Amino acid sequence: MACIRACVVGATGFAGIEECRLVLGHPNMELVMATDRKEAGTRLADVYPSFEGVCDLELSLPDPDAIASVADVAFLAVPHTASLALTPQLLERGVTVIDLSADYRLKDPVVYETWYNTPHTSPELLSQTVYGLPELNREGLKGLAARHEKGDAVLVAVPGCYPTATALAATPALEAGLATGDLVISDAISGVSGAGRTPSARTHFCHANESLEAYGVAHHRHTPEIEQTLTQVAGRQMNVVFTPHLAPLTRGLLATVYLQASDDATAEAVQSVYEKRYAGEALVATLPSGKMPQTSSVVGTARAQVGVALDDRRRRVIIASCAIDNLGKGAAAQAMQCANIVLGQAETAGISASAPLI
Structure with missing residues (x-):
């Protein structure tokens, strides 16, 4: 070859x-x-x-x-x-x-x-x-x-990095019909390298170190990309509330996504759906029940790790978290x-x- x-x-x-x-x-x-x-x-x-x-x-x-x-x-x-x-x-x-x-x-x-x-x-x-x-x-x-x-x-x-992590976190629940409604909330945190090599006041060491802040709130450019992807996955129009955050990390990204659970969703069913969805994927792994991903496990790689839980105490929300390297996956x-x-x-x-x- x-x-x-x-x-x-x-x-x-x-x-x-x-x-x-x-x-x-x-x-x-x-x-x-x-x-x-x-x-x-x-x-x-x-x-x-x-x-x-x-x-x-x-x-x-x-x-x-x-x-x-x-x-x-x-x-x-x-x-x-x-x-x-x-x-x-x-x-x-x-x-x-x-x-x-x-x-x-x-x-x-x-x-x-x-x-x-x-x-x-x-x-x-x-x-x-x-x-x-x-x-x-x-x-x-x-x-x-x-x-x-x-x-x-x-x-x-x-x-984009945020759309990748959000989509990997939300897709199994949307595909399986375990998530209802049209709203997806994504709270995501990225390392400073996600802002690019050209420095700015926000990414200057003295500003970013020992600090955590939200930015691009309600108007980040990745929002329509996330909506486009999740709409295709769900087969219905999805609306996204996306809030990115800057963390004092060199690289790494964590997106935690919230979806309204269907009436018949159980913690066991949600876990099973995620495990089956990514079982054949070489670069995406679903963590065991009760475990959530961390950026240090994927930094420097092409890999993604996903953890999922069901909060059924009140509003029955599926919580899915995905960790990637913002420069990798x-x-x-x-x-x-x-x-x-x-x-x-x-x-x-x-x-x-x-x-x-x-």
């Missing part, structure tokens, strides 16, 4: 450099190009010294022709709107795109324009894009794999999981490791 040639666009951001690390460790993938507009001409190892002796690449400008001349697949670890400018050109040149940005996640361009306050310049691509949450949409990714095998360049929209590792499926690799190739023990 020929080695897959990969380019990482936006390589010096936290998700981008994590993607570079995963490509370098992949058994059948070669990092042939890494781009960054600000650092072009600089060695990747000079920006991140841990790559010294591992990767000698010099960062380049993200030129579509240059990328297409050397790469089969491009991982776009870029802010929103940057993918709008680059993705159509890469696809036209035959490069498959695994997009970590938000630009192609939402199926309705009007919703995108409302929440991101910018025009969507390639809405024609939305119907061809597959939302890359493999545990929910593996068949869609396999469909792209069939097209790719025939020579087509295809596009995957990798989910919430970004770069999930992008690699999607790429593996689309490019005909073993789904967990290069991303099967467990978390360090200490």
